[in-house]
Amino acid sequence: MSRLYDTVEPAVIDEEMLQKAVEEQGPRDEAGRIAKQEGIDFADVLSLRLDFKNILKIDNLWRFTSLTKLQMDNNIIEKIEGMDALVNLVWLDLSFNNIEVIEGLDKLTKIRDLTLYNNKISCIENMDALVDLHVLSVGNNELDQLENLIYLRRFKQLKTLNLSGNPFCDDPNFKHYVIAYLPTLQFLDYRLIDENTRAAANEQYTYPIQQLEHNEEQARKRIEDQEAKEAEFNLHKGAYVENLNGSALFDSMFADDTEGPKLALLPGVDELLTGYKDKYTAICQQIFEYGLKEHQRRGDEVSGFQTAVDEAKEDNRNMGMRKINDFNEYRRKMFAELAQSSDQGHIDTSLEQHNKEIDKLWDSLMALEMQLVDQLEDTIKEFERNMADMVSTFVENVQALISQCRDLENTHNEKLLEVAIVTLEKMVKNELDDELPDDVRMLFVDKDTITNAVGASHDLHLLKIDNKEDDIITRANNWLAALMERVHNEEEVKRNRLRVSEINNFIDHLREEVETFEIQAA
């Protein structure tokens, strides 16, 4: 098929073309008439065919958000683009175009069937988003690297593949290579892969595939580990105690401290630091464990509350539905009776009775709703109280533990100061044996300098501790506030509004029906 593209004016996907295509391909006959009458919304169209239209650029498709099937074969498209809105696409046909690079498919995660037959593609790539790919056709392209096919191993659902007409098909190993490296394949180049060929192919490539599988397995494991770690970290974060199960906080205290490392070089400070670190880390660990435990308790509390609320709602709903069902039964009988009767007096009394019944139904439904509101209000209040207690206890305990840290820091500071003074004195007396670096020596010019240095270090440490404390407390409180906000909003306000409007809507409907009946009867 050779076409002189240059001589033909490329078409543009415009409103007119789309409208025409949609109408042509839309419903027929009576359905077509109705559709035409009220107009077809592009967002409702499920399938669209734009073939042999000489389209150069994919554009203006963003309104077709529920499209599942798109046919754009036999055009002169050069670039896959403008399809990010078509997230529901399952079937995409771009065969017989001039595409050179696979791209722009990152949003199309639901694609199962992709046809890129007869294009100018030289590399299979950029398809990681297509996790559900079943059928892929890239025949008659310019693929020449067999190794490139390993890319397709990531598609676990890939059953059918068409590669014929590519340069690498001339390779004598082509078929075996494909079959061996893509074990999920069932059809290759329009043919069922028979067991013998598969066995032969597997034999030929046993070793490289084993190697490959091993590598893949390891990569998978790495990712899993990473995910597990991340999940754990997120859990800790949820409990507000991340990085407290080790010396991270301690280390961070010294990270920004310029004076600390210098002071650490003083004689005797080394042991001092080790002891300090051990004690400090122990307290951090305590906070960490306490935090996790509290987190668990809070979770239990919330789920207990949620189940109670859900149950109450379910019970209430069932009661309401029973009432409505009873009423419907009554109404059905009444109308059946009325249909038989022609006595106007009888009809009138019946309708009156019916109206009374409607009022009664409204009363009882609203009573149920009010009852539920009361019940929920009490429960939510209790829950709120408990949660507030829990969080404040948590905060207090964390504060107590952290103040232990602060005490440790203070003690440490005092000792350090002592050591520093002693060292200073020694230095003054020139009794110091150890060689100290010059910048450390610089601190010992006089008592103020060294005191300032130690003090600065101390302040920095305290700041870090304070920050951590603030962080934990704010987050805990914020969480509580958000939770209660949500509970109040969802369980009380929104739910209640919805139910009341629903009841009223239903009652209105019932009344309306009676009225229409009356009009008809009259």
Added chain:
Amino acid sequence: MDENAENNGEQVNNKAEDTEENEGELSVDDLRAELEKIDIEVPEVEISEVNIQQEDAYAEFPVSYKENTNKEKLILAYAENFRRQYVHLYRDRKPLFLNPVNECGIEKFVSTTIRPTLLPFQELYSYDNCAEFVADYLEFQALDPPVDLPNQLVSPTTALKSQKGNSFDFGTLLCSMLLGAGYDAYCVSGYATREICLMDQTRDVCPLMKKKGELKSEEKKKEMRKYQVKPPKDLRSKFDLKMQARKEAEEEAKAAERRKEEEARISEMEKPKPDALHGLRIHCWVLVLSGKREVPDSFFLEPLTGNTYPTEDDKFLGIESVWNHQNYWVNMQDCSNGCKDLSFDLGDSAKWEYLLHSSEKPSLEIPDVEAELYEGLDDDEEEQEDDKHLEMPPSWVHPILVTPKEYETRCPLGKKTILYKKARLEKFARYLLKDGMITKLSVYDDYELKNLVSVKEWFVNRQDKLELRVHNHRTGLITEYKLQGRLDCMKEHTYKSGSPGPETDRAMVFYDKARVDGLVKREETPTEMTEHFKDRDDFLYYRHVVFSKRMKRFGASTDANHRPILKISERFHRNKEKSAGEDVSERVFHIAEDRIQLTFHCEDNRVTASTREFIKPPNANDKSQTITMTPDMTSTFQVDTTKKSPKNLYIYNMLVSLVEAEDQSIQAIRGSEEEIKECLLERIREETVSELSISVYDTERNEKAKQHRKELERQQLEEKLRRQEQELDYLAPFLAQMGDPDKIARQQAFKLKEDCLADLKQRLIDKANLIQSRFEKETQELQKRQQWYQQNQVSMTKEDEEEYLAYCSEAMFRIHILELRLNRHKEMAPHKYMALEQKIRTDGRLSDYF
């Protein structure tokens, strides 16, 4: 005489003790001499008539039945001694059942009559099946008189053979089987009520009618949770409630009172008449002690009925003695209170007096003074002490044998009827009845069994998988329960006995897993049909159809005259893939009114459901025309007012699909009607045929296998005959002509050869002539017919002509065959001749000369 006997007994006693002590020293002869005295006593028991009665059978009994071994004699003597001491010590107690005579009139010790046997049937490994088997297999004969011990105790083998016996025969057989199966079982001789002794169950509720212990519904303990919404306030008056509760309580009490009175009245009515012989009637049953075979508690097994009773049951009034195949114990406890307070610790010698001191039995560890005394002496003595214990001799009874056929037939003649309270139970052997019935239980509501309430019939091996049929005579309903494996997957079928045809009241339950359409239940009344489904892909679970009266049609109608459908309602489960507002929960086709009503599912947090109603366009059912729709054809109620109403196209498509769905539903209903009709026809056919299926493993009844086996046997026989024929001597007639000489001379040999060959030649020629003559005859006949045909050709009817033609072709065929045979014969004759000559040449008897 008595005194004499006692003296004699005393002597024997001493002797027996002697033997016991000096057994090692005594020779057999001495022993025999000693024991001869005991034997003298035997004839005193009146057994002669028994002997005479079974005179001819007597010869058939094995030796062990007719004689006593030395050991047995010893034990008999020992037992006699025991009896004497017992009588002496307990003068007011009844005699013990120790040494009855057997079917051959020989005195045997009761323990040796028990022969522990495990029968090769899987079912007989458990005690209840054993008891049932014994109860079914033997026919009961009451003791006469009921207050005396029987004189005779036949062996279990004889009891099985004659299929009858008294309670002691029952007990011995059952005890043998239970011991064989590993139970710790004992025969019990004692006293029981009249009902037990005479196997009168008319006051018992039939075990098949007893309701299975109602499963205690486990009260789901509601977890006490921290959060619980408060129940709504109770606004009723407390006082009113209290008054009402009081009133209810009063009524309850009254009702309870009435019930109690009623119960008392019934129990008074059902009370057995006073029995003059209460407490004196002798009976034998089986005691199973806990311990072995994981029996948790000791219990009684009543061999006549196969029922089990707890040991405290008040129907058993007292125990004299118990025994198994190893020992014999006499009860020393007071039985004035029935068996309630009895201890069954047989090792406790204060409560149970044993006959043999056996170390095997569990005994209370009471330090034996004597043993301690002996301990001081040397070891030899102690060994002797051990040897001194007399052992129970092995059973004289031959192993109990029950053939599979006998096991299957069970009851004598394969039938048995038991009367229960207000019920009659009939049991039949498998394959005895043509319709495969094995059990039939008729329930009455009066004690005279006159007013039939219901009949239950159990079947086995039915080809149509019918298992149970319950006919309730009160309501006239018949329910049939069927096993899995039928083509229509039916499980239960309930219908009125008066009107088994289609379109009447019935209910069918199906095995829904086996059915493609997941149908669970189909109920029918004359104008309605309800179907329940389960696990369907389209979420349908309920379909209800209302029919109207069939219209009378005149003239020839091509299709079946269906009842017109008025209304179809179908209900669906929630399909989670759709949103609740689009997922139909109920759709009703008002076919008569051309209306379709839809009710959608409720959303999770809603109490009301959206509805939609269509009025079907007039041409909807015409396939050739497209459905046109106008907006006034549909009305709706939307729960969610914020959602915009769906497009007309969507509604139109819905209508189209509903019209289609209506068609499909009607199709399905017609299919169901058809299926019911087919089911009923099939049932009638099955009832009339009532074939029984036969397992491939059933060698007795499987006709095919039997034929195959017979065929094999026949083939073997034929093979044998042929071989015999082959071995026939072809020279025999010719040798006979010569007078069967021992040695054949040369001359004779030649003559023999010539005769033989000449004979064959003659036979070959005869045969050729025979074929030739037949051939000619056929040809002539044919020619004759041909001539006849040519002459009469004109005046012939068509049939004659056809007949002639048929004859011709047949005749030609026959002629052809004869020709072939003749040619073949001519060809083969020289070969046969040569073959015989060769055979004669190589014959062992003549080979010397050729």
